[in-house]
Structure formats: C-alpha cells, structure tokens
Amino acid sequence: MGQNYPNPFNPESRIKFAVGEDFPACTDRAKQYRVTLKVFNILAQLVAVPQLEGSAGGVAGGQKLENVSLPCGEYTAYWNGKYLGSSREVASGVYYWRINVNGEVVTRKSIVAK
Secondary structure (H helix, E strand, C coil): CCCCECCCECCCEEEEEEECCCCCCCCCCCCEEEEEEEEEECCCCEEECCEECCCECCECCCCECCCEEEECEEEEEEECCECCCCCCECCCEEEEEEEEECCEEEEEEEEECC
C-alpha cells in the first residue's frame, strides 16, 4: 500500500494498493485475494471503509473495500472524508488507513487539515 494522496487532505483522498505475492508479474491471474481496507482515528475507532475507484478485477467501482475478492493487480481506493454512514465530514486530525490482504496487514498514517 502506498501513501494516500494528497496528504494532508481536505475533504477527500485516494490511496493506491497492490495485491499478489508476485505483483507486478502476476503469474497466477486466477488467484483471488481477500481485501479489506478501513480508516481509523487515533483512538482506533472505525471511521470509514473506502471504496474501490473504477471497476477492476471483476469488482464494480464504488464498492466498499470490505472482504472483497480481487485478483493480482494494482488498485486505487477512494475516501470522501466522511464518517461511516453519514454525510458529516471528519474533523481535522490524524487518521490511519489499514489494509488487510489475506491476513497480512499494512497501515499508513494520513492527516486531515481544514
């Protein structure tokens, strides 16, 4: 998983991520990887579940990245900067993007600046 951009951001951000042990070679295109991407605040409270930007790997764009099966490849996630299930923008501060791909976890820090 790369770093979100822009960072700091207001009100929305994107982050690129890749799945597959052999990415970018991707020798086994049929293999699926279970992907979950979530955003947490500094208190480790769930803030958002970003969505897949653009259709990719047989998954429709706009789908929340929670237990999604994706083939080897590079993808972009989008977060509109709003709290989960609301139209309210998050407060300024530090947030963490956490991706889990088949049980392997990577976290990146981001900043919302208003």
